Amino acid sequence: MTEAMPPLGAMPESFDYHPPTEPWLSIIHLDDDLVVLDKPSGLLSVPGRDPALSDSLAKRVQARFPGSAVTHRLDKDTSGVLVMARNKRALAHVGQEFEQRRARKAYVARVWGDVAGESGEIDLPLATDWENKPRQRVDHEAGRASRTRWQVIGREAGVTRLQLEPLTGRTHQLRVHLRAIGHPILGDVFYATGEALAAADRLQLHAHWLEFAHPGDGHVVRYEAPLPF
Structure with a gap:
């Protein structure tokens, strides 16, 4: 299933960052340990180094739920399920789910x-x-x-x-x-x-769905984000 592909061109030129704002946050699930979100295409998962790239899903969530931290990232232009942890215990647990490849997505x-x-x-x-x-x-x-x-x-x-x-x-x-x-x-x-x-x-x-053991009770949970296309 291979075919010849044209060579890649020059890197895309620098762009003006205009992340989507409506809705500001799309929350799939919320509890004491996790906030699960549907990240839109065009929004950074975490802030960039340039102040012009400060708006991100992480900053938006942290403004509403202080202390929340990202457990993984999606590329700016990729949409879908992204999980943030609301406390250190949950952050460590979900991090281990990814590190040990027990999480499925x-x-x-x-x-x-x-x-x-x-x-x-x-x-x-x-x-x-x-x-x-x-x-x-x-x-x-x-x-x-x-x-x-x-x-x-x-x-x-x-x-x-x-x-x-x-x-x-x-x-x-x-x-x-x-x-x-x-x-x-x-x-x-x-x-x-x-x-x-x-x-x-x-x-x-x-990112359509993500499955892992919940940090609260250890039961396997699956969160889904509706397909946008």
Whole structure:
């Protein structure tokens, strides 16, 4: 399921940051330990270094629920489920769920082209592309092991809808893996080109659900964010 891909162009130019404000917060679940959110595309998970990038999901949540802390992040242009912990015990617990790979998560993506087959796994090592940071790249010599499980859940004209389950947690993993097999995610300003880039006005990648043991009672919970596309 590979095909020749055009070379990536220059890095996207600096942009004006205009994060969405309506709704200000979309809360999926709230209890004494967690606040689970549906992060919109275009909003940073945490503040950037530049003061112009200070607005973020984390800051918005902390203004309403002081002491809350991020347990994981989503790329600015990725939407979907993001969990913040409301106390140190919950933060440590959820952090361990991710670190020990007990947490499971699935994304939905719309990708360019007709993906051959119905399911499979991408196993390609990834490393930072230092000359084009923050881009990442496949690197068979210095890359870290990276695995993504995929399943076709829908087909359109020249576009495939996939459910993606990252088995490792590398930066831009899903975006680079799909680009590497010839099926970049639609609207991806870092890894798509030409028609694939122009096919959507936002990155077509959404964190659909997240499953882990709750820090309160240890029971496995699953939180879902409705699909926006």
